[in-house]
Amino acid sequence: xxxxxxxxxxxxxxxxxxxxxxxxxxxxxxxxxxxxxxxxxxxxxxxxxxxxxxxxxxxxxxxxxxxxxxxxxxxxxxxxxxxxxxxxxxxxxxxxxxxxxxxxxxxxxxxxxxxxxxx
Amino acid sequence: xxxxxxxxxxxxxxxxxxxxxxxxxxxxxxxxxxxxxxxxxxxxxxxxxxxxxxxxxxxxxxxxxxxxxxxxxxxxxxxxxxxxxxxxxxxxxxxxxxxxxxxxxxxxxxxxxxxxxxxxxxxxxxxxxxxxxxxxxxxxxxxxxxxxxxxxxxxxxxxxxxxxxxxxxxxxxxxxxxxxxxxxxxxxxxxxxxxxxxxxxxxxxxxxxxxxxxxxxxxxxxxxxxxxxxxxxxxxxxxxxxxxxxxxxxxxxxxxxxxxxxxxxxxxxxxxxxxxxxxxxxxxxxxxxxxxxxxxxxxxxxxxxxxxxxxxxxxxxxxxxxxxxxxxxxx
Numbered sequence: 001x002x003x004x005x006x007x008x009x010x011x012x013x014x015x016x017x018x019x020x021x022x023x024x025x026x027x028x029x030x031x032x033x034x035x036x037x038x039x040x041x042x043x044x045x046x047x048x049x050x051x052x053x054x055x056x057x058x059x060x061x062x063x064x065x066x067x068x069x070x071x072x073x074x075x076x077x078x079x080x081x082x083x084x085x086x087x088x089x090x091x092x093x094x095x096x097x098x099x100x101x102x103x104x105x106x107x108x109x110x111x112x113x114x115x116x117x118x119x
Numbered sequence: 120x121x122x123x124x125x126x127x128x129x130x131x132x133x134x135x136x137x138x139x140x141x142x143x144x145x146x147x148x149x150x151x152x153x154x155x156x157x158x159x160x161x162x163x164x165x166x167x168x169x170x171x172x173x174x175x176x177x178x179x180x181x182x183x184x185x186x187x188x189x190x191x192x193x194x195x196x197x198x199x200x201x202x203x204x205x206x207x208x209x210x211x212x213x214x215x216x217x218x219x220x221x222x223x224x225x226x227x228x229x230x231x232x233x234x235x236x237x238x239x240x241x242x243x244x245x246x247x248x249x250x251x252x253x254x255x256x257x258x259x260x261x262x263x264x265x266x267x268x269x270x271x272x273x274x275x276x277x278x279x280x281x282x283x284x285x286x287x288x289x290x291x292x293x294x295x296x297x298x299x300x301x302x303x304x305x306x307x308x309x310x311x312x313x314x315x316x317x318x319x320x321x322x323x324x325x326x327x328x329x330x331x332x333x334x335x336x337x338x339x340x341x342x343x344x345x346x347x348x349x350x351x352x353x354x355x356x357x358x359x360x361x362x363x364x365x366x367x368x369x370x371x372x373x374x375x376x377x378x379x380x381x382x383x384x385x386x387x388x389x390x391x392x393x394x395x396x397x398x399x400x401x402x403x404x405x406x407x408x409x410x411x412x413x414x415x416x417x418x419x420x421x422x423x424x425x426x427x428x429x430x431x432x433x434x435x436x437x438x439x440x441x442x443x444x445x446x447x448x449x450x
Contacts, residue, residue, distance in 0.1 A: 002123050002124055002126075002127035003127070003227060003228060003229055003230070004170025004227065004229070005128055005131050005210055005227075006127060006130055006134060006135060006226050006228035007131070007213075007216045007217075007226070008131070009128070009131030009132050009135045009236075010131065010134075010138065010139065010212070010213055010215070010216040010227065011137035011209060011213050011224050013132075013133070013135040013136050013139045013215060014135075014208065014209040014212040015140055015205070015209055016213075017139060017143070017208075018205040018208050018209060018358065019205075021185070021208075021354050021357065021358060022205070023395035024185050024354070025185045025186075025189065025353050025354030026189075027183045027315060028182075028186045029185065029186055029187055029188055029353055029354070030186075030188045031188070035405065036193075036249065038190065039191065039192050039193040039253075040192065040193055041192050041193070041194075041255055041256040041257075041350070042192070042256055042258070042349050042350055043256075044344070046133065046442065048325040053202070053258065054257050054261075056260075056261075056264055059268075060264050060267070060268050063268045063271065063272055063420070064267075064268075064271060066272075066424070067271035067272060067274060067275065067356075070275045070380075070428065071271075071274055071278060073274060074278035074279065074374055077278075077282055078233075078234060078282070078285065078437065081282055081285040081286045081289075081291075081435075082285065082289060082290065082291055083284055084289065084439060084442060085289050085442065086376065088141065088443070089443065090165065092439055092443050095436075095439060096436065098435060099432055099435070102432065103429070103432060103434055106416065106424075106428065106429065106432075110424075110425065115421070115424045115425060116417075117417035117419075117420040117421070118417045
């Protein structure tokens with residue numbers, strides 16, 4: 001467990017450095033006077049036509065779902081990768097089966113057109 | 120407090136500070152080098168005024184950025200807007216914790232180091248989305264969504280590419296993998312078939328994860344102004360900018376450790392070899408950056424899902440088959 005202590009300390013050191021940055025900028029930078037035009041959303045100098053309320057393509061959500069499927073697979077593969085030597089041939093065959101299922105899944109989404117970004 | 124915890128605390132504080140400062144210093148020098156390098160590639164001479172041969176340019180840049188006014192756009196979500204840049208900087212630095220700079224110099228020698236790196240690297244999606252969503256700006260939101268789509272997609276080949284050294288060395292600890300290479304071969308050299316392609320796959324995924332050209336679509340300035348950093352000024356912009364460079368630097372160090380034997384090398388101390396290898400990979404990232412143009416979004420996704428992911432699956436299987444069947448190979 002003590003191996004994790006330095007890890008958290010590194011987080012703490014990084015956080016301290018970041019805090020120092022913020023502090024320095026507070027003292028060195030000019031104050032925001034809060035003029036109304038000053039804080040409008042950036043839009044290349046023209047009048048803003050609204051902020052974040054735009055419609056986003058559904059393909060972003062599809063990508064996220066695909067990521068969940070294939071990344072969980074990666075998580076399952078890691079324990080196997082470490083223990084592979086003691087599992088021997090049986091482990092190799094079983095993992096081949098697992099990878100085959102995934103490849104079938106990939107082929108399926110491919111054929112369904114889920115991987116086509118421009119559609 | 121028992122002695123083990125006490126020594127872990129001291130070790131953590133000392134090495135954490137050293138690693139953070141070393142990474143940040145090397146980033147500063149890396150930025151100077153990049154500007155000189157880019158200048159030479161474009162028949163310019165790069166920075167010259169600040170300090171000898173412009174060496175103090177990064178310092179001047181940071182001081183200038185810190186003096187800028189902090190603007191928070193109207194209707195922005197203040198808490199998320201302010202939290203995103205520090206989180207990005209902290210997560211990118213945190214990945215350096217498990218990188219072995221030499222046999223002794225390592226901040227936290229976790230036995231699940233590889234999973235830790237991928238996990239902390241994956242966390243970068245969170246500040247990206249926070250920044251994109253909270254800015255209340257459509258360019259920032261689109262940039263954020265693109266960045267997330269890109270980094271989660273390329274997370275898949277990245278996981279598969281890192282699996283190859285894990286299978287070959289039979290260890291999840293980064294220093295364990297380096298030890299294995301020190302006693303056998305560097306994985307980029309032997310077994311060359313899963314090893315070298317796995318490195319290239321890792322390299323491409325790393326470029327995409329840190330939004331480097333040719334994968335810098337999230338901040339395509341001709342269409343998205345500056346992506347998620349559009350509304351950020353001063354210190355907060357600096358932190359995002361820094362996080363990007365730290366991400367690249369730590370990614371180069373991880374690539375050097377996983378595929379090029381880390382601190383292993385003849386004649387010179389381990390630390391020198393590790394730094395040399397890391398910097399060579401870091402420089403190559405900038406060489407690519409100033410040589411190529413960016414991909415289109417659909418090309419990027421095609422490359423990831425239709426080419427790199429199947430390739431990665433194949434490489435993992437090849438690595439396993441090598442361990443199993445090569446006579447005396449990796450056992």
